Amino acid sequence: MSGQHAAPEAAPLRAPEPDGAATGVWSTGVRRGDDGALSVAGVDVREIARTHGTPAYVVDEADLRGRARAFAEAFDAAFAESAGMAGADVYYAGKAFLSVAVARWVHEEGLRLDTSTGGELAVALRAGVPGEAIGLHGNNKSDDEIRTALAHGVGRIVVDSLAEVERVATLAAEAGTRAPVMVRVTTGVHAGGHDFIATAHEDQKFGLSLASGAARKAVDEILARDSLELVGLHSHIGSQIVDLAGFEVAARAVLGLRAEIAAETGFLAPEVDLGGGYGIRYTAADDVPPAPAQIAATLADAVRRVCAELGTPVPRVSVEPGRSIAGPAGLTLYTVGTVKEVALDDGGTRTYVSVDGGMSDNIRTALYDAAYTATLAGRRPDAGAVTARVVGKHCESGDIVVRDVALPADVRAGDLLAVPATGAYGRSMASNYNMVPRPPVLAATQDGVRVLVRRETVEDLLALDLG
Ligand SMILES: Cc1ncc(COP(=O)(O)O)c(C=O)c1O
Ligand SMILES: N[C@@H](CCCC[NH3+])C(=O)O
Numbered sequence: 001m002s003g004q005h006a007a008p009e010a011a012p013l014r015a016p017e018p019d020g021a022a023t024g025v026w027s028t029g030v031r032r033g034d035d036g037a038l039s040v041a042g043v044d045v046r047e048i049a050r051t052h053g054t055p056a057y058v059v060d061e062a063d064l065r066g067r068a069r070a071f072a073e074a075f076d077a078a079f080a081e082s083a084g085m086a087g088a089d090v091y092y093a094g095k096a097f098l099s100v101a102v103a104r105w106v107h108e109e110g111l112r113l114d115t116s117t118g119g120e121l122a123v124a125l126r127a128g129v130p131g132e133a134i135g136l137h138g139n140n141k142s143d144d145e146i147r148t149a150l151a152h153g154v155g156r157i158v159v160d161s162l163a164e165v166e167r168v169a170t171l172a173a174e175a176g177t178r179a180p181v182m183v184r185v186t187t188g189v190h191a192g193g194h195d196f197i198a199t200a201h202e203d204q205k206f207g208l209s210l211a212s213g214a215a216r217k218a219v220d221e222i223l224a225r226d227s228l229e230l231v232g233l234h235s236h237i238g239s240q241i242v243d244l245a246g247f248e249v250a251a252r253a254v255l256g257l258r259a260e261i262a263a264e265t266g267f268l269a270p271e272v273d274l275g276g277g278y279g280i281r282y283t284a285a286d287d288v289p290p291a292p293a294q295i296a297a298t299l300a301d302a303v304r305r306v307c308a309e310l311g312t313p314v315p316r317v318s319v320e321p322g323r324s325i326a327g328p329a330g331l332t333l334y335t336v337g338t339v340k341e342v343a344l345d346d347g348g349t350r351t352y353v354s355v356d357g358g359m360s361d362n363i364r365t366a367l368y369d370a371a372y373t374a375t376l377a378g379r380r381p382d383a384g385a386v387t388a389r390v391v392g393k394h395c396e397s398g399d400i401v402v403r404d405v406a407l408p409a410d411v412r413a414g415d416l417l418a419v420p421a422t423g424a425y426g427r428s429m430a431s432n433y434n435m436v437p438r439p440p441v442l443a444a445t446q447d448g449v450r451v452l453v454r455r456e457t458v459e460d461l462l463a464l465d466l467g
Helices: 045-052 061-078 102-106 120-127 144-150 162-175 214-223 245-265 292-310 364-368 458-464
Strands: 028-030 038-040 056-060 088-093 112-115 134-136 156-159 177-185 228-234 271-273 316-319 330-343 351-354 385-391 400-408 416-420 441-445 448-453
Touching: 038 045, 045 056, 045 330, 045 448, 056 061, 061 088, 061 316, 061 441, 088 134, 088 162, 102 112, 102 120, 102 448, 112 120, 120 330, 120 448, 134 144, 144 156, 144 458, 156 162, 156 228, 162 177, 162 228, 177 214, 177 245, 214 228, 214 245, 228 245, 245 271, 245 292, 292 316, 292 441, 316 441, 330 364, 351 400, 364 400, 400 416
Parallel strands: 056 441, 088 112, 088 316, 112 134, 134 156, 156 177, 177 228, 228 271, 271 316, 351 385
Antiparallel strands: 028 038, 056 330, 330 351, 330 416, 385 400, 441 448
């Protein structure tokens, strides 16, 4: 169409990768049939929409399990004692997306669970994940959250402030127990896809600064408390990171602190957690991220090298991937409501395609200017492509799901659209803005579709309102 804005994201539209490449934008179980309709794990998305309605998050269970397993296997191999290492644990970061079923899946695949609130902890426990396989994070844990964690014997509480060292020590003493704690160290490494999701530079709320001495002070205070057991040091540098160099820099910083503590106090922290943050592909324009085996090998190599330089034994290592396990496994299915052509100042036009969800089910575009792509999911197109903007139904002009994407010019009301790579930080960051009930989370498997989290209803929302 002449005058159409040729936006940079026009290229990302691509058919699902039929080879099911694990690094693809779509989950490995997505295919496009001869009639143009997508299926997930063999289930036609038109059938999913008919049965469960839209918008809906669809999780490809085999894909998510496969990614979890790949992390477990890669870290087991790279950190094996036979490789001169001291073992590794992979904690799935539940903030990416957590439900009882997902907690069970990842645990069955050999992962532990990283939680950051009492709510996430409750889901992990409901799933039957043993307390010792759960970690509790959070920069402002409540006394209740700490008490619950202690009561269930969580494997580690990651302390985030000096005040919290005191608080956990007191609550553990009251409970007559010894709390296993890690210190979250702010290494000064700045990494991540967006300033809001970088977490280890100095001027932000997380962790205890290495540079200022706060991290060291926390360690000394923990070592002085009978009710606390220091199980390790923790570093998380940010999210949506594809260049592994930042992890190596952070590992060096944390391992240096560990060696310094050992030299000065005689205490060698048994474990170092290098956090999560591995990036994924949201559009075909994104770099292909490193696979779990490459991540594990790079981290193992860095830990081995730095420890050799420092003359300290290697620690047990843990990591906390969230997005890289849940993100690519999920897609969001929407139905188009209206299509509108809007004149632009430069004489061109833009096609606004409104869907039945929006920023309440995917806040990432509005919050981080995140790039997504979308495709016509229920039929074959009958026209060439136009550059479209997929928007939601909320009262906000920033309510954009996909900023620029090539969609067929005949896109119309009733069409199904699928947005890939929404498995992480979609449902988990969803809201009820404009009193919109949150979509369900559906698991697609070869045996069909199972509802993991049911659709909210207006009645659910009204039930909260006591009038
Ligand atoms: C402490 C911690 N661990 C793990 C994660 C998971 O990060 P991601 O989903 O990017 O792997 C986060 C979020 O960035 C985090 O804050
Ligand atoms: N929620 C963010 C990432 C933050 C990760 C948690 N520290 C995202 O959607 O990208």
